[in-house]
Amino acid sequence: MLDLSRELGREDRRFAILGEGNTSVRISEQEFMVKASGSSLSNLSRSGVALCRTQPVLELFQDPEASDDEIERVLLHARRSDNERKPSTEALFHAFLLSLPDIHFVGHTHPEAVNALLCSPHAADFASKRLFPDQIVCCGATSPLVPYVHPGVPLALAIKHEVEAHIERFGDVPRLVMLCNHGLIALGKTPNAVLAATLMAEKAARIFLGAASIGGPQFMEDTQVARIAGWNAEHYRQKVLGL
C-alpha cells in the first residue's frame, strides 16, 4: 500500500499533489488501513496511515444526516489504537469498496486529464465509452459515474449506489469509479491493478482530449468493446499483469 501510494503520488504523474488522494488496503474482514488525514501520497510512511476497524465506519452509512463532528468522532473511535492517526473522511467509501468481492486495494486520486473531463460536459461519455483496447483491459468495459455530492456520508452513499447498480447490471465489480467534479477511484485485487487502471485512465483522458481537439473522439462500438472484454487472450494478459 505504501509503494502504491508513492507511485500514485509521483509528482511527474500529476495524479495528486499536497494532501490530495488516498489509498487503502483490506487487512481482514474486520480491519483495513487507510491514509490518514493530512498526509501526502508521495512520501507516505506507516506513520501516515491509520489501521481501523471496518464495522464502525460502515455503520455511518445508516446515518445520511451525520454531522462533520459525528463523522470525526466515529472515525477516531474506529482506530485500532490511540497511536493511529485520524483517518481521512474518504475512509467511508474505502471501507465500502474494500468490502466488495476480490477487492483488496483502493487508490483514489485527482488526475489532471481525467479531471479535465470529469469537470466537463463529456464526463458521462468518458466514463461509459471506450477509445482503445488496452483501456478496456485495464479500466474495464465501462465505469460508474457518480454525480457531484458533498464529501462525507452523502458521497460514500452515492458511490455505493452507483457501484451496486453497476454490479447488478453488468455482473462484475468495476475497476474504476468516476466522480464528477472530483476525481477517480481505482479498485483491485493487487496494487498493480490499481496503478494500471489509474495510469491507463489518465492516458485515455489525454487521448480523449487530443481527439476532441481534431473533431473527435470516435468511440469503439459496443460490440467491439464487448469482444475485447470477453476475449480469452486478454483475460490471460490481465492475469499475467496481475490485474
Ligand SMILES: [Zn+2]
Ligand atoms: Zn478526493
